[in-house]
Amino acid sequence: NIFKQMLNYLLATIKAMPVDDYVGFTFFVGTMAMMAASVFFFFSMSLVEGKWKTSLLISGLITFIAAVHYYYMRDYWAELGDSPTFFRYVDWTLTVPLMCVEFYLILKAAGAKTSLLWKLIGASVVMLVTGYFGEAVYTTGSSPALWGLVSGLAYFYIVYLIMAGEAKKLADKSSPAVQKAHGILCKFVLIGWGIYPLGYMIGTTGWYDFVDVIGLNMDVVYNIGDAINKIGFGLVIYSLAVSKD
Ligand SMILES: *C/C=C(C)/C=C/C=C(C)/C=C/C1=C(C)CCCC1(C)C
Numbered sequence: 001n002i003f004k005q006m007l008n009y010l011l012a013t014i015k016a017m018p019v020d021d022y023v024g025f026t027f028f029v030g031t032m033a034m035m036a037a038s039v040f041f042f043f044s045m046s047l048v049e050g051k052w053k054t055s056l057l058i059s060g061l062i063t064f065i066a067a068v069h070y071y072y073m074r075d076y077w078a079e080l081g082d083s084p085t086f087f088r089y090v091d092w093t094l095t096v097p098l099m100c101v102e103f104y105l106i107l108k109a110a111g112a113k114t115s116l117l118w119k120l121i122g123a124s125v126v127m128l129v130t131g132y133f134g135e136a137v138y139t140t141g142s143s144p145a146l147w148g149l150v151s152g153l154a155y156f157y158i159v160y161l162i163m164a165g166e167a168k169k170l171a172d173k174s175s176p177a178v179q180k181a182h183g184i185l186c187k188f189v190l191i192g193w194g195i196y197p198l199g200y201m202i203g204t205t206g207w208y209d210f211v212d213v214i215g216l217n218m219d220v221v222y223n224i225g226d227a228i229n230k231i232g233f234g235l236v237i238y239s240l241a242v243s244k245d
Pocket residue numbers: 092095096127128130131132148149151152155193194196197200226229230
C-alpha cells in the first residue's frame with residue numbers, strides 16, 4: 001500500500017544520502033524539523049478559538065522539548081558515535097505524557113476525568129522506565145527481552161484505553177470532529193508508536209535479533225518514529241482546532 005511505499009522510499013533516500021554519517025544527519029534534520037514545527041504550532045495558537053489554545057500549546061511544547069533534546073543528541077552522537085540513550089529517554093519521559101494530555105484535552109468536553117489522564121501517564125511512565133532498564137541497565141542475556149515485554153504490556157494498556165476503554169467511550173460521545181481526531185491519534189499510537197519496539201529490537205540483543213536484517217541503525221528508527229509521531233500528533237490537533245466545530 002501507499003504507506004509502505006512511502007516508508008520504503010524514505011528509507012532508501014536516507015541510506016543513499018551523500019553523507020558519511022547518515023545517523024548524524026537524521027539527528028540534524030530532526031532538530032530542524034522539530035524547531036520548525038514548534039514555531040508553526042506556537043504561532044497557530046493565535047489563529048484558533050480559545051478552547052483549542054492549550055492543545056496547540058502542548059503540541060508546540062512536545063516538538064520544542066524534542067528540538068532541544070535533538071540538539072544535544074546530535075552533539076552526543078557526533079562526539080562519541082554512540083546512542084544518546086539517556087537523553088532519548090528523558091525526552092520521551094517528558095513528551096509522551098504530554099501526548100496523553102492531548103487525548104485528555106480533546107475529550108474533556110465529553111467529560112474526561114483527570115483519573116483517565118493519570119492512567120495514561122502512569123502507563124507511559126511504566127512503558128518508558130522498563131524500556132530504559134532493558135536498553136541501558138539490564139542489557140545482558142534475556143533481560144532486554146523481559147523488560148521489553150513489560151514495556152510492551154504497558155503500551156498495550158494505553159492502546160486499550162484509547163481504542164476500546166474509557167477514552168474510546170468518551171470519544172463516542174464527542175462531536176464528529178473530535179471523534180475523527182481521536183481516531184487518527186489512535187492510529188498514530190497503534191502504528192506510529194509501534195515503530196519504537198522495532199528500534200529497541202535492533203538496538204538490544206534477544207530472540208528477536210532477526211529484526212536486525214533490515215540493516216538500519218536503531219537511532220535512525222527512533223528518529224523517524226519521533227518525526228512522524230510528534231509532528232503528526234501536532235498536525236492532527238491543529239486540523240481539529242481550525243475545523244468548524
Ligand atoms: C515522542 C516520543 C514517543 C511517542 C515515544 C514513544 C515510545 C514508545 C511507544 C516506546 C515503546 C517501547 C516498547 C513498547 C517496548 C520496547 C521499549 C520501548 C520503550 C522502545
